[in-house]
Amino acid sequence: MQRKVDVLVIGAGPAGIISAVTARRYYPEKKITVIKSVEKGVVPCGIPYMFASLKNPDENELGNAALEENNIDIVVDEVIKIDRSEKTVTTKKDERFSYEKLVLAIGSEPIMPPIKGVKKKGCYLIYKDLVYLKKSIEEIRKVKNVLIIGGGFIGIEFADEVSNISGLNVYLVEILPNLLANSFDIEFSTLAEETLQSKGVTLLTSTSVEEILGDEKVEGVRLSNGREIAIDSIILGAGGAPNTKLATDAGLDIGKGRGIWVDEYMHTTDPDIFAVGDCAGKRDFYTRKNVSVMLASTATAEARIAGANLYRLRVIRENKGTIAIYSTYINGMVLCSAGLTENIAKKEGFEIVTGIINGVDKHPATLPGASKIKIKLIFSKYSGIILGGQVSGGISCGEIINLIGIAIQKRVSFAELETLQMATHPYLTSAPTAYPVVLAAQDAAQKIMI
Ligand SMILES: Cc1cc2nc3c(=O)[nH]c(=O)nc-3n(C[C@H](O)[C@H](O)[C@H](O)COP(=O)(O)OP(=O)(O)OC[C@H]3O[C@@H](n4cnc5c(N)ncnc54)[C@H](O)[C@@H]3O)c2cc1C
Missing domain, CATH: 3.30.390.30 (FAD/NAD-linked reductase, C-terminal dimerisation domain)
Structure with missing residues (x-):
């Protein structure tokens, strides 16, 4: 069966939702559909706070209310192919959708660092999936020693939050000499370090994990300085990689960056296909160099630009590059x-x-x-x-x-x-x-x- 849609959005994270809602505002007569592969998504920025701050992890579910209120159809399925000449997409459940305009809001996947033993039971990647996260959190809450890999804002938010669970020893490993080193100068990184240490988090900076020890399950880690420590669970917070395969399989360009190439109006190299959010390439506001910035706030700004420009270009709504603006909160x-x-x-x-x-x-x-x-x-x-x-x-x-x-x-x-x-x-x-x-x-x- 083939369904006819005017605006088809793939992905229902922050970028997908805001693209669809903005499209509804500018093009009220259009039929808009969002296809999402995960039935119960989460508010990504709220993920760390599902461990202890929220009474119930379900409170962090990313619901469908904004899409439903805006008369946007929702389909739970995964798009596996885009046919640009026919302007159709095919899904895993073998449905076909035709589109006039297609928005790729397919996000990013957590990076699995190349560490020996990283696939052992007890190592957790952070997927934006409520069912997966609830199970992972339940398991991590029962252990005694947790190690977090990655001292960027995601890693430090996890360290701060899990250190609120009583009886848990928390270690944070960062390969660079300071935490948050890509977005703060040293006098601010030091504040983050002191605050986490004051909560009892053991910081291991200028250090990497060489090997994850244990048979099937994590029992410890060997660090770059040769030290071994007993660990029961590892949270992998080493960043994300843009999802680009769907786009490259369809012949769209990646450019020189890591994400799907887009112009100032968020067009890909196909004028009827837009890309927004974590899956789209980013350029720095001042240097115009390709940068790897993955933020929900940037994703929604791009989605507002794409949603407005789908059928008509609006010169006052263009993407001049990312200023990588964000806040974090530690204790x-x-x-x-x-x-x-x-x-x-x-x-x-x-x-x-x-x-x-x-x-x-x-x-x-x-x-x-x-x-x-x-x-x-x-x-x-x-x-x-x-x-x-x-x-x-x-x-x-x-x-x-x-x-x-x-x-x-x-x-x-x-x-x-x-x-x-x-x-x-x-x-x-x-x-x-x-x-x-x-x-x-x-x-x-x-x-x-x-
Ligand atoms: C723990 C954590 C905390 C964070 N905290 C913050 C914060 O405080 N502030 C901030 O600005 N950013 C934060 N971020 C970053 C933020 O989560 C991302 O930048 C944001 O989620 C990007 O939104 P997106 O819609 O582009 O992609 P995603 O949120 O990754 O959504 C993409 C969606 O597309 C779906 N999808 C992918 N492929 C297909 C397909 N083929 N067919 C159908 N559906 C598909 C996926 O299932 C997913 O639901 C955090 C990230 C994490 C992991």
Whole structure:
């Protein structure tokens, strides 16, 4: 049987859902269908909190409400082939769908690191599948020693969360000298390290796992320094790889990056096929180099662009590259990053200056609930344009980084940030006389050569 659809979206993660919902808004007359391979998906960012913070892991299910409310058909099946000349797709259950416009929102798969013994029972990859995750969490909660591989934001969120389970010894292994090293400079990475250590997590940086020991089941690990430790479960948090096979089998280009090649409007090399989210290639906002950024926030921004541009191009909705903006949360401390770090900006050849400030997010600083806040802004030395920013502190940082993010996207200068007009209130923000973003810009201003 062949079903006729106008807009066909493959995948129902954040990118698939938002592509379909946006398409409905711009093209209300179109028949829109989403095909998803996993019946019960999860809110990806909530996965770490299914171990202890949520009363019941089922609370993190990614439901169909947004699609149903927008009159979008949902099919649970896996697309196995795209025929571009006939404009059809075929599924595992042997159904065929014809499309006018096709959106690939097929996401990424967790990477299985090439470690001897990594397929033993007790090693867990993080699949975005509720049934799989519930079973894995139930098993991990029963053991005594857990090791997490990967000190990026996913690994540290797991370490923080599982260390809330009483009686569990938690180890975190990272091959680089610091945690979060790809998105934070050292003074912020150190804060993450101190916070995890204060919770009893054993950090093993500049270290890799050479071998996973045990017969059929994990019993321990041998580290790169030769040390062996007893371990019952291993969470593999070494990143993800974009799903591209469906696209390459259909003759679409990958380009020089890892994901499916897309232009500024999220077209693939076929003008009727779009790719969004983790499966799509990413270019850095400032350097335009291919980068490996996989964030739900980036995925939904791309989905909004694709959904609006399916039938008509809208020049004000184009993808100018990723600013890799994200926040993470460890035991009450928030760490946020956007744009280039000082380290990466220098490696890329930018001459930069930084502005750093320590402040408090309420005024006076003694008000209940006030948190310390640290902001670092990175500016180009000769133009004064902001290249990046990092923030640490309390809950308020979660939105301060979004202010810095829009400043980066709009290429704002230090002078515009110094003269920022902001809303302030004692309970809600820092004082207008000591607003940390302004003070950090002022700190940099003294060193800028214009
Ligand atoms: C533990 C964890 C925590 C995270 N926390 C954050 C966070 O705090 N903030 C943030 O911004 N990002 C976070 N991320 C990253 C975020 O999860 C991803 O960037 C996001 O899920 C990408 O969305 P997507 O829709 O592109 O892909 P996915 O979420 O991977 O969804 C793709 C969907 O397509 C389906 N699919 C694939 N192939 C087919 C096919 N052939 N046919 C039909 N369906 C198919 C898959 O089953 C899947 O449901 C986290 C990731 C993890 C693993």
